[in-house]
Amino acid sequence: MQKILVTGAAGFIGYHLSSWLCKNGHQVMGIDSLNNYYDVNLKLDRINQLRRESHFSFRPVNICDKPELDALFAAQKFDVVINLAAQAGVRNSIEKPYAYIDSNLIGFINILEACRHNPVKHLIFASSSSIYGNSDRIPFSEDHITDAPVSLYAATKKANELMAHSYAHLYGIPTTGLRFFTVYGPWGRPDMAYFSFTKNIIEGTPINVYNHGNQMRDFTYVDDIVEAMGALVSKAPEHNIPFRVCNIGNHQPVRLMDFINTLENIIGKEAKKIMLxxxxxxxxxxxxxxxKLTHLVGFQPKTDIEEGLSQFVNWYKKYYQ
Known part of the structure; x- marks a missing residue:
């Protein structure tokens, strides 16, 4: 049993990962600011689900609150820290940039400083596929140049990788950054397209289809994600500079219009589409x-889009009755 801190535990991936870690014998403390970026009740319901796990505890802590975070680290002596707390959303970062500076930069340096002064066996943090920008080299590989972000959100995630590398170099903190690719599934985020598509199709409300549905996304089911993350916990990098980044995606991109058609078939109703x-x-x-992740932990995503969306729609109908 390892003592693991999961920041952003009330979030979508944080909830699923905390549950997986508890079920696999770890002691998990979850923290979250419970901000109102989306429905706080959904976040509270996730935490209430996690409270059923015997090895889970929760505290409402904001990673931007350095004194409280430092006190928590000093008292708890975590073995592993998994930082999923961040302000998410590419489009929202254009409208509310300072929220991203606070959470994704100031909050993250607070995490790094806490790990520096309270050494941990492994720090794992969320980066994003968005740092690849509009690269025309596909598939995206970790050795590709990532210095042309097209959103502030992407820029903060690139900054996280650079900050973490410097702390691994200076203080020997074993660190893994994970570049997530469009994660979806039950208990998902309402600001994600698949969530709003489902809601609108069921309610008969039009959906906005950007780029006329031609963009491709590497949709990755959340269960595949957390299994790989759980396996990484005990596999900290051991290089001279103990730092690495890994892609964590499905390796099977889907055209957005095909994704929408699959969702329509599962719901049994055609979407009213506004092409933009x-x-x-x-x-x-x-x-x-x-x-890289396959070599490290045998990562093999196994959930196809039909199965994953079916699981999400079933959860959505049950949760929202």
Whole structure:
């Protein structure tokens, strides 16, 4: 049993990962700011689900609150820290940039400083496929140049990788950054397209289809993600500079219009579509090369889009009655 801190535990991936870690024998403390970026009740319901796990505890802590975070680290002596707390959303970062500076930069340096002064065996943090920008080299590989982000959100995630590398170099903190590719599934985020598509199709409300549905996304089911993350916990990098980044995606991109058609078939209802041009900050395609993660932990995503969306729609109908 390892003592693991999961920041952003009330979030979508944080909830699923915390549950997986508890079920696999770890002691998990979850923290979250419980902000109102989307429905706080959904976040609270996730935490209430996690409270059923005997090895889970929760505290409402914001990673931007350095004194409280430092006190928590000093008292708890975590073995592993998994930082999933961040302000998410590419489009929202254009409208509310300072929220991203606070959470994704100031909050992250607080995490790094806490790990520096309270050494941990492994720090794992969320990066994003968005850092690849509009690269025309696909699939995206970790050795590709990532210095042309097309949104502030992507820029903060690139900054996280650089900050973490410097702390691994200076203080020997074993660190893994994970570049997530469009994660979906039950208990998902309402601001994600698949969530709003499902809601609108069921209610008969039109959906906005940007770039006329031609963009490609490497949709990755959440259960595949958390299994790989759980396996990584005990596999900290051991290089001279103990730092690495890994893609974590499905390696099978799907055209958005095909994704919508699959969702329509599962719900049994055709969507009313408003076809629109590409939005600022969006990229044309995401496509993960996951060779590195496969070598590390045997990562093999196994949930196809039909099965994954069926699981989500079933949860959605049950949760929202």
């Amino acid at each position: 041009p590409r939005q600022s900050g969006d990229v044309d395609a995401t496509y993960a090369d996951v060779t």
